[in-house]
Amino acid sequence: MISTLTISALTKRFGEVAALTGVSLTVAPGERVALLGHNGAGKSTLMKIILGLIPMTSGQVTICDAAPGSxxxxRAAAxxxxxxxxxxxxTGLEMIRHYLTLRGESPSLAMPLLEKVGLAxxxxxRIGTYSKGMRQRVGLAQALIGHPRLLVLDEPTSGLDPVSRREFYTLLDDLAAKGASILLSSHALTEVEARTDRIVIxxxxxxxxxxxxxxxxxxxxxPVALHVTARNGYAPDIARAxxxxxxxxxxxxxxxxQSKKLETLGRIAGxxxxxxDLEVLPPSLEDLYAHFSQGTAQ
Structure with a gap:
């Protein structure tokens, strides 16, 4: 499979400090990948290397077969x-027109971009009257100029209300359906749990x-959690079973x-x-993040 982003054995050191060690990752066209980690885990360093803002110590990174910063x-990344x-x-319109001009695109594309991000x-x-969430939408409109093949998003829903967050992820779904690759960093684990294809910790x-x-x-x-609601009077019977x-x-x-889940469900069905009623609660992304990031599994 052809990858939009390919990272191989990436290492970055700042003096004696290893910010990244042996990181390998690919992001395919149309794939949405969530990048998770605590503050200081290396997420920002990885993004800066992908964008060509800082050099790597060793390894290889390519964006559509091109070197970062080229x-x-x-042209391929936003x-x-x-x-x-x-x-x-x-105004939002003036700002996006300005960025379109800088990219050699027609300023007439500004309003369609603002409509796409819900700012029409x-x-x-004036942007000075915008909320933080509205400024994020201006930033997304700017990022979409030129139909980038890779979107690198750092906490993109910061400052957005729940409805705006849902609309934002719907827009990402649409971009991914059209072939854009998306790498996003987020601390909002419940959001990315349902709206990404792959998770990197x-x-x-x-x-x-x-x-x-x-x-x-x-x-x-x-472990899997199960909540069983008994019909009136039958709780003792269920407790015995x-x-x-x-x-x-x-x-x-x-x-x-996990290995006993089907057996337990069979006993309950019996x-x-x-x-x-029966509610099955598999481990959440928060549970998995805590499990892996604490080094309990590799």
Whole structure:
């Protein structure tokens, strides 16, 4: 498979400090990859190297077969920082027209870009009156100039309200469906859990886990939680059938290893009408992140 972004054995040292060690990663066209890690894990350093802002110590990085920082790589990649800043006296429309001109694109494309990010109604207002979330949308409109093949997004939903976050990820879904590769860093784990194809976890400069959410769950082998709601009067029967369950407010809570999940579900199904409801809660991305980043698995 042809990759938009390819990283091989990437290492970056600042003097005696290893910021990144042996990181290898690919991002395919149309793929959405979440980059997770605590502050200081190496996420920002990795993004800066991809964008050609700082050199690597060793290894190789290519963007559409071009070296980071080259003219070809700059044309292919776009970046949205966590805190996008623009001239407060300019309107959103004027700002995007300016960036279009700098990129050699027609200024007439400004309004369609602002419409795409949901800023059409505020296009002629000064950016100084914008909320942080609206400034992020201006930044995304700027990043979309030239139809980049790789979007590098650093905490892109910072400052956005829940509705705006949902709209933002819908836009990313649309871009990915059209072939754009997306690498995003985020601390909002519940967001990326459902809206990315693959997850990469960095810890102390090393990639400690990589894969889809189901793959990470299999590797971590963390317990599955089950909440069983009994029909009136049947809680004792269910408790006897599930001796490890804990009764809380009429519901029975229990956990089981991944390898015992189907067996446990079969026992619950065998209780028939005594069960009013069943909720299965697999390990969340937060659980997996804590598991891998703490070095409990490699």
């Amino acid at each position: 003219a070809a790589a700059r 970046y949205l920082p966590e805190n996008a800043a623009f001239h407060p006296a300019l 109604q505020a296009a002629r207002r 960095l810890s102390k400069g090393q990639m400690v886990a990589e894969g889809s959410l189901p793959e990470l769950r299999r590797r971590a082998d963390l 599930l001796p490890n369950a804990i009764l809380v407010d009429g519901a029975l809570h229990l956990t089981c290893p 209780l028939g009408d005594k069960v009013a």
